Amino acid sequence: MSLKCALINIPFGGGKGGITIDPKTLSEAELKRLSEEYISRLFDVIGPYKDIPAPDVNTNPKVIRWMVERYASIAKEKKMDQKNVYGAFTGKPTDLYGLSIREFATGYGGSIVLLGLLSKLKLSKKKVTVAVQGFGNVGYYFSKYASRAGLSIVSLSDSKGAIINNNNDALDIDLVMECKRKQGYLAGCYCVGGVCDINKGKVITNDAILELPVDVLVPAALENVISKSNMKNIKAKIIVEMANSPVTPVAYEYLSRKGVYIIPDILSNSGGVIGSYIEWKQNVTSERYSDQKALLLLESILSEVFEQIWEMSVLRKISIKEAAVVLALSRLLEK
Template sequence: MRQENLFTETQKQFKEIADILNLEPEIIRQLEEPQRLIKFQIPVKMDNGKIKIFYGFRAQHNNVLGPYKGGIRFHPKVSEDEVKALSIMMTWKCALVNLPFGGGKGGVIVEPKELSEKELERISRGYVRGVFPWIGPEVDIPAPDINTNPKIMAWMVDEYSKLKGEDSPAAFTGKPLEVWGLEGREEATGYGGAVILEKLKEKFNLNPKETTLAIQGFGNVGSNFARFAFQKGFKIIALSEDVGGIYAEAGLNPEKVLECREEKGEIAGCYCVGSVCDTNFGKQISNEQLLEMDVDILVPAAVENVITEENAPKIRAKYIIEMANGPITAGAEKILEKRGILSVPDILANAGGVAASYFEWLQSKQKEKWQKERTLNELSEILGKAFDEVWELSQKEEIKFKQAAYLSAIGRVVKAMKD
């Protein structure tokens, strides 16, 4: 499968909308790439006493609507282009769901599985020292992303507070509960996707018991989305993770699949119905097979650019909920549109995470604890309202749903720049 460059794809997408909005060249120049890209070395003393140099990035796309906001990922494939693209997507995402943030994204080129806990802590604190002059509660508020978690955020906020000389819990989100973390933050992205699923059910009169789902990706986002979809009565017939997955015509219970993975180390081959969870039933499938399955709703919840011009003609789902960032290339999107497949874009489908980060930021600033029920209720309201606005625009202008989402988001940013 040909791998597209995410930054190129993001720019293509933006320029298509810029043409429709007839944007001035100076506005296009300001929005087609980040306002700032910070690249820096992170020298880390390893457990063997030697110093190893890691490389970190932070892209800050646009802050016209508020402070930059976006995650930090630790991954061997982190690159300048990747963080630039993801920072742009964060700007559109925050604008679409009406949050007072702009887009940012960061990362470190590292394989965290190869580090001890002490080395991971040193690299986390080193990252904060590298970006310290350009972040803060009213400037740029990082959060967890791939291979980063609440514990890493706790180290980072502690390092930031030391450098600042005062307690600054609002400088980071996605923190543990004991340091002003938010109840419900961990499942927020998956829950937000389930809110979108519920909206599709309303608009297209879907019967959950007869509506089949295939979910690619069974990490935090995919597993939580699967759990909430299952609770709502939808029939999940396929699940996968990076090493492959499982198909079961009778349907899968995500909780049982999680238990099976705990026991066996991977979900490939797990077949779970009722209390039976074994590898002797069902069918093992690859990620490529999952994408091309005959299901009602396809949910890419893993990595970017998995639906390309090569496999788009083979997609058989009627609806796609983009829980991953940028899972469909621009060329593939055109093929899907011609075939009448509706895509709910990532900037709406997975916005539950940044919406919850907004709640945590408010909580950390005001020192007021939110309960999980409040978090999930507010998420339902924000995402439900955003979906309805995009739906209305798509109907009024007679355009595709995904295009309406980008028109709405980019239009808001441009209006703020001109005001």
Template sequence: MAPAGSFLSNRPDALAEAYHWFYGSNGGGNGEVAREILKTLIEKLQTAVFINIETLAPPIVVPNPYEAALKQLDIAAQKLNLDPGIHEILKHPMRAFIVNIPVVMDDGSVRVFTGYRVQYNDALGPTKGGIRYHPDLTLDEVTALAAWMTWKTAVTGLPLGGGKGGIRCNPKEMSKAELERLTRGYARAISKFIGPFTDVPAPDVYTTSEMMAWIMDEYSEIVGYPVFGVVTGKPVNVGGSLGRNEATSRGVMYTVVEAAKHLGINLKGATVAVQGYGNVGYHAARLLHEIGCKIIAVSDSKGGIYNPQGLDPVKVLEHKDKTGSVVDYPGSQLITNEQLLEMECDILVPAALENQITEKNAPNIKAKIVAEGANGPVTPEADEILYKKGIFVIPDILANSGGVIVSYFEQVQNQMNYYWTEEEVRAKLKDTITKAFNDVLKMSTQHNVNMRTAAYMLAVKRVADAMMARKGKAVSPIVPS
């Protein structure tokens, strides 16, 4: 049978014939109500624009992030000659929860939101990972993010596993009161599955330190006593850690320093381009500027600016706060994000969105070091091109791991009920991420692979070794006879 749209567009008299057949020739056998319904429907259809659906373009296929995560696991497993049983287990999350959260909206109506929490693997310790609010959030996306958190905590040597959570909602369309009711409802829904020694959430996309305080408060009300360590990324006055706000960017800076040492690049006067001028991009630019680098270009979603003599990151931020963008900063030239990525520079920090460097523009990248401040800014195809060009890529699970490292420090401080100075936090972060960088570099050299593959190999090996140590060869407690 031809699609309805095609039939109606090819036969403009079809509506009249249908009406005559039903309303006239049937002699009222189908009842007045049915005739009125059809009459109304036909009147509406007569004013509609009919499209031949056979001529529509095929739907856009969105890559499944979970499939990408599994592909990365498979590559590492193959390089490691990983035990097939361990490999199979690591393809699946340990547990995943779907919760429904009813919320009374400001207008008195009730909406039910879908929330997720995935605990991917806890071989190395309690699972750890953020909570994101997004209207297009899916379970596959959360599962992929939980897998990546597993590798991120492992590669940095933290005694943690990987988890992730979130709610399918549009926070931009909700009031603060609605967001608080939603967040507290989510906390109640997952309260049986989280805890300081089980699974510790944190902020992520469109969630804040204030929301973490709400979750901590709600969880504490449920158990009957204050539990500061149930989440991280909290405000400092309710158990948060000093240094957390800039931790991700400080980690980027420390890894760039190590990469420069390895490559023999003098950072005094080294040129830097930063794509994205949010929290991570701004602090990365500021910190690299403080150690002597020259920031020659930065950008945001509205465009970029370039000055070969150098930009002052703090003054650029002041301009952005006043105008809403870095664009039109005094003394700078307007450039596009694409031009920023391809410009001559020593260090490129993509700190905006995923898939910014692809197989199309990778041949034009001229930086000596690419430090991934964002998650997934370089596609797998581009990664291979950059590696062959001799460009040193610091992968996201290493470069931007400063945030989760300091989140772990927050957990430790909460458990001790003793808090470190900001200088102590910075020193411990530097030690941790520097060791992680050199561990990955050693793996890269030994196996003649790029830094990303080496990072995944190291992370997967650490998780697999922990699983074997805990359960032995018989991963399942039930051994077939």
């Protein structure tokens, strides 16, 4: 996270924190008490100019709401300045001064970076096929915005398996999500051109989706899914790391030697923390961001950083990932 924040040049650090517990074993009342007590104990070390919590694994706007409300309550008891209280958290519900684009900022940001690379490689968007492993929040929004940009999302997966149409047509992302929400899984959601037909596709495994003959592969779920065991079967020429560390070091070295472009996670999934930065910025200043203004800033930050990385990659004859790390480290050293 420190490298990611340095790379995109925002004034955040890399702290992480959490509770070792399975929230599915708790009632909502228990989860609420746990969330509030967590903030009570952390109160002195978090704040708008200290550590700033944001949602991560097994958290959501409801959990953040409980935390923010507890923080605000304690701040009031301590007679602290209420002006910047809401800047102590990001990923908040919009009625608590959150930013509505925060929900889809990660996926949207990943699509922006991919489009930047396609432009550098002079590849026609209409001819690019994409497979996305993982159809949660990040995978869905990445697919949605990549599809809107003209790319063909031909295969998607969730924890139960992957789907692909019989004739490899581009999937209708919003219809696929609507279908998944209705039935709880992707199998059978073969939706193309506004129509879903259970007979027009098939289910493949989550391992098989990684080995499809597509132009772009997007691991957006788990880490280490591309490893020594399957790296020789990867056919995509571009990999976008929307999950954290989905490509192992061994696989990275092998695929890079084979000429595969790998967009590293510290760049491709940094849209989320940029969204957090914009939310924090409007909480601690008088400036307000409409969705359009926030998206333009997010796109501007990512496009500028990608240009710097690409220039360094070409100049030094190193990979995109190496250029990203060098740039991030140089910024940390400057500070």
